[in-house]
Amino acid sequence: MTPSPSPFFVSTDWLAANLGAPDLVVVDGTFFMPDENRNAEAEYRAGHIPGAVFFDIDAIADHTVDLPHMLPSPEAFASAMRALGIAETMRLVVYDASGLLGAPRVWWTLRLFGAKDVKILTGGLPKWKAEGRALESGVVGRPPQSFSVQFDAAAVAPAAAVLAASQTGAAQIVDARAAPRFRGETPEPRPGLRSGHIPGSLNVPWREVVDKGEMKAPADVTAAFTQAGVDLAHPIITTCGSGVTAAILLLALETTGKNGIVLYDGSWTEWGGCADLPIAQG
Incomplete structure (x- = not known):
């Protein structure tokens, strides 16, 4: 069985040829923005x-906080993976129904909790469908698996660390x-949030690094960040509305060879909803 050549992605051809391999699990990581009015499940x-199997980021989440799809506890994550039939030693391929929107968040989460081999399907479900490949309906059930969690806490930034970086x-x-x-x-899509950004932050809209549901070439990704004033030689924390598209930027940076990127899980849903945290506009 020929391994996938990319450290981040697999092609639809590769996945089609490897479907059914006993150590391979395909993961649907579809997520839709609040204003899309679509139901991922x-x-x-x-x-x-x-x-x-369907990885629901709103269900596999911390339900003790009033923020959407925040990372669950290691124990809750291990329990969810057991139910999905995923072990950390398996080869995992994540895709989503938008091409490249929810999959990077699921890819990041799986790696964060210790999955060893996680890749994303290039072009996602739209490309798979456009090629006339097979689909099935219903819910897939897999035998339970044991997932041994190794949580990389240093890769997640709490609000206090983001505030310190801002200052x-x-x-x-x-x-x-x-x-x-x-x-x-423009107002935030989630009600009750202030408008603006974290003081001192830079803006690389996620659509600047994605083209037709696929990640742009590393040179184009590098250009998008450098044009926004980002120095790729220095530490980076990615953020967004609720921690989903921040993972797209993190993935994009990794494709350029940048390592050690940290993601602010609470993102603007937390920051914009907390009156004690400063904001900037313009």
């Missing part, structure tokens, strides 16, 4: 890549939201 049930410049804060939201010119 319902769309998974209606049609998914054969054998794929000291020890790390660059890069925001994945669209420019009008970053500048505070």
Whole structure:
């Protein structure tokens, strides 16, 4: 069995050739923005890549906080993976129904908790469908597996660390939201949040690094960050609205060879909803 050549992605050809391998699990990581009015789980049930399990980031989350899809505890994550039939030693391929939106968040989460081999399907479900490949409906059930968690806490930034970076410049804060939201010119899609950005942060809208549901070439990704004033030689914290598209920027940076990127899980949903945290506009 020929291994995938990319450290981040597999092609639809590769996945089609490897479907059914006993150590391979396909993961549907579909997530839709609040204003899309689409139901990720319902769309998974209606049609998914054969054998794929559904990773629901709103269900596999910390339900003790009033923030959407925050990381669960290691114990809760291990329990969820057992139910999905995923062990940390398996080869995992994540995709989503948008091409490249929810999959990077699931890819990041799986790696964060200790999965050894996680890749993303290039082009996601839209490419798979466009090629006329098989789909199946319903819910996939797999035998329970034991997932041995090794949680990388250093890869997640709490609000206090982001505030310190904002004040000291020890790390660059890069925001994945669209420019009008970053500048505070348009209201946030989630009610009750202030408009603007973390003081001192830089803006690389996630669509600047994605083209037709696929990650742009490393040179184009590098250009997008450098044009926004990001120094790739210095530490970076990625942020966004609720920690999803921040993972797209993190993945994009890793494709350029940048390592050690930290993600602010609470992102603007936490920051913009906390009156004690400073904001900037413009």
